[in-house]
Amino acid sequence: MKKELDVVLAPEVAYDPALLNQELLQLAGLTPEEPSAYIHKIKRSIDARGRQVQVKVRADVYAQAPDVSQLIPTHPYPELKPDAKRVLIVGAGSAGLFAALRCVQLGLKPVVLERGKDVRARRRDLAAINKDHVVNPDSNYCFGEGGAGTYSDGKLYTRSKKRGDVQRILQILVQHGATQDILFDAHPHIGTNKLPILISQIRETILQAGGEIHFDTRVTDFIVEGKQMRGVHTATGQTFEGEAVILATGHSARDIYELLHAKNILIEAKPFAMGVRVEHQQSLIDGIQYHCNGDRGNYLPAASYALVQQVDYKGQQRGVFSFCMCPGGFIVPSATAPGEVVVNGMSPSRRDSKFANSGIVVAINLEDMDLKNHGALAGLRLQQIMEQRACAVAGGTQVAPAQRLQDFVKGKVSSSLLETSYQPGLASVDMLDVLPPMIGQRLRGGFQEFGYKMRGYLTNEAQIVGVESRTSSPVRIPRDKETLQHPQIQNLFPCAEGAGYAGGIVSAAMDGERCAEQVALLIQR
CATH class of the missing domain: 3.30.1490 (Dna Ligase; domain 1)
Incomplete structure (x- = not known):
């Protein structure tokens, strides 16, 4: 019964x-x-x-x-045959790892090439960013085993239901150590403290089946013969060849975009979004969302929010919206090169920090990028300009520029800043010295409207921290809708966030699986 x-x-x-x-x-x-x-x-x-x-x-x-x-099926990963066809997977983020798992199930040998370090060794480089302001371009919050998602909030919610089987992805995560709660919570998350263990378990599954994973192995060139991708060269001096290349490098691998552009392999500029992180006390957000005095009790999870508003600037409406809201979380430095400041958010599994933070960003359309001489790389250049300006204005380290929220809206430089979860520290500046007017002025209007929607949100007991510039890729690597291959280069499968087709852990994982399945169909033909 x-x-x-x-x-x-x-x-x-x-x-x-x-x-x-x-x-x-x-x-x-x-x-x-x-x-x-x-x-x-x-x-x-x-x-x-x-x-x-x-x-x-x-x-x-x-x-x-x-x-x-x-009800909760497990997914087998049989040992590969010695003569299994090799598939090169560039990047060991969510897309790359799930592509590798799916390759194993399809009898293909995944060879994963990751520019960064394994998930444990990567922690030392994160500590160096936070404490010593030293950015390793190959090992940071964006690069390394597990990708950007490993040291982020671990949110598993996606609206991309048509791209694959969400439950299947969640079941595989449970199989590798995630709690079963993620299978039934409406907005599931794992937490940055638990994700590294889970990622290492996925690595072991791939290796035990006969796959390969190479860390500290940055791809520097593609081997293209007669419009067919044959393999890659790496910074270690190695050459890897395979039946196909799944390019799952994430949205911050700018050298890959530069390489594609230099080799005249078609890429396109695409819309994206940029802005700031806003940080409140979690108790304030709890009070607003749960209609309480800020004490949510012992059972309710830290409250989150989602906000969106159309805002005009010079007669053009653009969306201003919350992005990657991290209740009970921390703001972290996510630069991938010296001389730039980038911020992102993360939360531990318990979401028990006293701070809440969220990206508040402005939609950037192609016509907004006044960098026409950069062509497909216009959005990437806009990101770089903003990130380098943020670094310079705040003093040239990983200290981030910041301003109290009401002060920003009123155009007043803050005489002091609040306590923050951002470890490298904050510098009080006029954020309009960092943000282009099309972003800064729209953010002002957006925050004013958010103050009406959430009474108490617009307060000087909150502050904005800049810049939130890596919301998604500013570049799209085109692919055929059916085969998922690049339209010019056969055997090249642009994948997930770095190619402009997915955002977040689950949607990237689903796209990685789809690419692996199309590779299998290609090889079978």
């Missing part, structure tokens, strides 16, 4: 595993002592629209335990 439940519960029940199971069993007419009962949780989401916060839970309760492998 199966009982389908769709119920509304108090947070203290919905987020206490023992109480939740007890309540669901009772609602299904079973006792907690029933030895053969099984609860399959399907979805859990917070409804904070009313004065009293409630949690919606959907679950199937079985009187007799079913075959759990049918």
Whole structure:
């Protein structure tokens, strides 16, 4: 017997595993002592629209335990045959790792080339950025095993449901160590403290099956023969050849865009977004979202928000919106070269920092990029200009420029700044000395509107930190809609964020799997 439940519960029940199971069993007419009962949780989401916060839970309760492998299947990774065809995968972020896992399942040997270090060794370079302001161009918050997602919030929510099987990706993450909560929470996340262990487990799966992963191996050139991609050269002096190349380098591998451009391999400028990080006390966001005095209690998770507003500048409307909101999180330095300042957000699994931060960014269209002589690299150049300006204005280190929120809106330089989660430190500046007017003026208007939407949000007890410039790739590497191959170069499969086709851990993973599947079809032909 199966009982389908769709119920509304108090947070203290919905987020206490023992109480939740007890309540669901009772609602299904079973006792907690029933030895053969099984609860399959399907979805859990917070409804904070009313004065009293409630949690919606959907679950199937079985009187007799079913075959759990049918509800939460595991995915096998058989040992590869000695003569398995080789597929080169450039980049070991979410897209590259999931492409490698899928290659194994399809009988192909993945050879993953990662410019950065393994996830454990990478930590030393992150510490060097935070403490000593030293940026290693090959090992940082963007580059290294797991990619940019490893040391970010680990958010697993995606709207890209048509691009693949979201549940499959989540199941594979659970199989490698993620909690089963990610299978039913409406906005699941793993947390930056737990992701490294999970990433290392995925690495072991690939290696045990017979795949290869090469760290500290930056691709410097492509081997192209007769419009066909044959392999790559690396900075280590090695040459790697394979049946195909999946290019999964992420949105910050600017040298790859430069290489493609130099070799006359077609790339295109694309719209993206840039702006700042805004940091509030988490208790303030909790108070606004949960209609409380800032004490959300022991059960509700740290509150998040999503904001969007169309704002005019010189007669042109552009979207101003929140991006990668990190409740209970930290702002981190995400530069990939000396002489630039870039910020991003991350959260531990418990989301228990006293700070909340979010990117607040402005949509940048192609006509906004007054850098026509740079062609397809116009957006990349705009990023560089802003990041280098942020570094120079703040003193030439990883100290970031900042301004209190109301001061920014009113055009006043802050006489002092607030405590911050950003470890390298902040410098009080006029952020309009950093941001182009088309971004700065729209941000001012956006923050004013956000203050109306969330009473208490627009306050001088919050501050903005710059610059948030790596929201997505400013370059698209084109590909055929069906085969996913580059239109000019056969056997080249542009993939995920770096190619302009996905954003976030789950959507990038799904795109990596799709590219692997198309490679398999190519080889079979």
